[in-house]
Amino acid sequence: MNLLNLRTAFIAAPLLVLAYGVIRILDGLDGERGPGLAWTTGHLAFVAALLLFVPIYWRLRRMAGSGALATATATAGTIGVAALVGQFGIDLVVGFMSADHAAMSVLFDQVQSVPGVSFAVYDGLPFLFYVGQLALVTQLAAQRRVKLWTPVLVLADLALPFVDKDLIPLGALCLLVSFVPLARASAAVAPARPAAVYA
Template sequence: MNSRTAFIAAPLLVLAYGVIRILDGLDGSRGPGLAWTTGHLAFIAALLLFVQIFWQMRRMAGRNVLSTVSAVAGTAGIVALLAQFGIDLVVGFMAADHAGMGVLFDRVQDVPGVSIAVYDGAPFLFYLGQLALVVQLAAVRRVRMWTPVLVLIDLVLPFADKDLIPVGAVFLLISFVPLARQAAATTVRPAVALA
């Protein structure tokens, strides 16, 4: 998938995850079932696209040490989130009901190191890396100064209430549209130069 498409598809997949998550909770509990699985698969697909996005943002920021560290940190956060969502999927498949999921989650989180590596620590690198890259792009005037604000809103809203994930995804989509245009422009330039 090209970078331009990734910048648009990732926020849309996060939006899908957020909406599916809300729908899954309408009966008073989330998972297991089709909505749980579908929502998690949408977010996993978004995370995989964010790997490409982070490294494209690194290129756009100038491939310096700071942008490289930010992309590496963000990618490490993606790995942690992929592990978290993978665990969620496995638990969803193994449990007969929501209560059974809770028991399985407790077992997983009781394993030493899992909590910090998969839930309470490393996943935050995804958010920090993403924000750092967008701030760097604003500093080198590759994006407008309001872009990091929109990304920050997207990152903060789920911490206030996870039902705000779709709203945050819309802010992310708005902030990523200019990046998608720039990614397309950087893809076209080498082809023109070679012609």
């Protein structure tokens, strides 16, 4: 991903999360979420955001000095992305296969009853996405490469959905504010060597 596209990713990822949060609220106005166009569109928006976080994590790693800690947290974040893509992929398939919300619940129960699935895509590995994101930005703040309020806003973005998922749009705005200076700062990082994948 070239530098211009990478800077765009820092802005596009929070905006896609914002879109997901707004669509999710609209989808629930009738008291149920999914299946249907809103369910599918919202989930696709979030999957697109997740995919953008992969190069973002590895750029943050490079900005933090590419050391062992930065590499470990970028790797953790990437594993979390993969887990969440799996989760949202399941959501999309269930939505396509179901005639109504009740049918979705039955399919979700069947999927989550498979050994290992719950940890891999619901209750375990997805949290690495959040841990990696906060850890990388905190490292940058500790190195004074970003303002101290940046990890605070990232933490707000990560915490608000756990308070109430309807707060996802507000969290996404916090993330956008924190990512704008990161997008600018990423331009000051030396270009990656050809052998690097995402650095």
